[in-house]
Amino acid sequence: MGDYNISVIPGDGIGPEVCTEGIKVLNKIGEICGHTFSCTEYLAGGIAIDETGVPLPEETIKGVLASDSLLFGAIGGPKWEDQPQHNKPEAGLLQLRKELGAFANLRPAIVFDELAEASTIKTEIIRGTDIMVVRELTGGIYFGGPRGIEGEGENRKGFNTMVYTAEEIERIARVGFDTAMARNKKLCSVDKANVLDVSQLWRDVVTELSKEYPEVELSHMYVDNAAMQLIRDPKQFDVIVTGNIFGDILSDEASQLTGSIGMLASASVGGPIGFFEPVHGSAPDITGQALANPLAMIGSVEMMLRYGLKLHDEADKVNNALRQVLKDGLRTGDIMQDGCQQLNTSQMGDAVCERLA
């Protein structure tokens, strides 16, 4: 039985509310399985700008790096939109990903049977969808140079650079292949190799690596086609591996297949410690009203147990409890359906805890 130090960054908006429920579930699983999870909170995002002037204080980086795993709420909000680019809450998040070396972002898009009707896409198209998007997170156009805005008036020019080294491509592709091996052994690599040189290299490196994974059925798809195929026939996908910006866009699209972004968890791994966060943002419009759906955060706790702390049985228990809550007809407002019972944020956390035992 283990003792684990967990850093928690509640952040802004609904971040703190959903973090409270995540910690509740973590403590409950600790109680049941005999682990201790000691949680320490750190500042990042808008609240860090307000209290320290920067979105990612040095103390946060140090504390997080010294812990076993990071649970992250959400950051950002209208209050900080006028900050200069380098001091926006989002810049803090990008820096944190880089500091943690978290180059692999796993974003599952699972259509739970109970919620199949909540999606805007026809039920028969999405029922049974279970996709894992593996997004490269610390490279590509998000971090490439040169970048900037130059010149004056009409002559201004804005530019960014999409760059990947073969090494960066290979390490994320490997995560893609390994993930596929643990699932249905199908990997779709998404690029724009018909136009971009960086994508041609991506395709070449992924193809070379596929020789090490003869059991995985590899396909390549252009990103525009992938955006279309995700809506046309999402069940054709098992694992998708792609670069930073394509993954950003496609994972939002995939999330909408499931009906509610309030259900989706994510893991960012590859560095010394993993980083686990719900896909939804800070949702300033519903902050402080106990309306937030904590299931994405609870799903992130599950991913932390599974991918961060390698506590697979414990992760399965959380997954079962989460599914049971849905089977029992319990819903938050964002996924409410006829004949179900609506709960607020903390009631939903309690409901999951009750089903863990």
Ligand code: IPM
């Ligand atoms: C995400 C978000 C971030 C990103 C923003 C908040 C910087 O959209 O995690 O997908 O673009 O990576």
Ligand code: MG
């Ligand atoms: Mg995004």
